Amino acid sequence: MAAVVDLAGVSIVRNGSTLISDITWEVDESDRWVVIGPNGAGKTTLLQVISAQIHPSSGVAGLLGEVLGTVDVFDLRPRIGLTSAALAERIPRGERVHDVVVSASYAVLGRWREQYDELDHERADELLAQLHIDRLADRTFGTLSEGERKRVQIARALMTDPELLLLDEPAAGLDTRESEELGARLRRLADDGQAMLLVDHDMGLVLGTCDHIIVLDFGQVIARGAPADIRADDGVIAAYLGDDVVATTQEAGT
Numbered sequence: 001m002a003a004v005v006d007l008a009g010v011s012i013v014r015n016g017s018t019l020i021s022d023i024t025w026e027v028d029e030s031d032r033w034v035v036i037g038p039n040g041a042g043k044t045t046l047l048q049v050i051s052a053q054i055h056p057s058s059g060v061a062g063l064l065g066e067v068l069g070t071v072d073v074f075d076l077r078p079r080i081g082l083t084s085a086a087l088a089e090r091i092p093r094g095e096r097v098h099d100v101v102v103s104a105s106y107a108v109l110g111r112w113r114e115q116y117d118e119l120d121h122e123r124a125d126e127l128l129a130q131l132h133i134d135r136l137a138d139r140t141f142g143t144l145s146e147g148e149r150k151r152v153q154i155a156r157a158l159m160t161d162p163e164l165l166l167l168d169e170p171a172a173g174l175d176t177r178e179s180e181e182l183g184a185r186l187r188r189l190a191d192d193g194q195a196m197l198l199v200d201h202d203m204g205l206v207l208g209t210c211d212h213i214i215v216l217d218f219g220q221v222i223a224r225g226a227p228a229d230i231r232a233d234d235g236v237i238a239a240y241l242g243d244d245v246v247a248t249t250q251e252a253g254t
Helices: 043-050 073-079 085-090 097-106 118-130 146-158 176-191 203-207 227-232 234-240 243-253
Strands: 003-014 017-028 032-036 058-063 080-083 164-168 196-199 212-217 220-225
Touching (some): 017 220, 043 058, 043 164, 043 196, 073 080, 073 097, 080 085, 085 146, 097 118, 097 146, 118 146, 146 164, 146 176, 176 196, 176 203, 212 227, 220 227
Parallel strands (some): 080 164, 164 196
Antiparallel strands (some): 212 220
């Protein structure tokens, strides 16, 4: 089984502060992982490495058979589908929804002078229809609800048929119905064989979608394994995620 992520001793240091430290981790193409941990644990920084947005300060980051620092990231990024709050903030609010999705072909935000062929436009329309938001194609991104924006981002992330899908808190800001719809969509992607990595606090969502959990705290991996293994470690969950999540996690496992 090919590894889509292969980290060896990866650390990120910024302004004298260590954001993640000595992380060694392998994700196979058949894996569905979720990264959990308290605020400031290093989850977003780890995702930035895996999405080829930043390079390690030390260690080796292998992504999709390439090594960061030896490959043009502009060739690598279109192979990775990404959604995140930071990415959403960079999408021009006046951008047409169809263009938000189709521009992923060039891994750019905001249509300018790029040329897209008919297949690109058909692909964007197909994804919008699959996510039941084709009615929004001519709306501008800034006029959408939070749930609608999340679905547009997922359509954009899938535009290039990525080898790896990274979702940073995709359920944040969604109501119960929207979260359930998102979970159903992610489970269909998982069933289709999509390599997937989520960062989220919605344990109902992640436990229904992913088969492995990795727990971070203070930039270090403190636990990893199948959901059943993490559920059994009440000390880890209680210490780093709170008793309410312990209850949710145990309830989801019953």
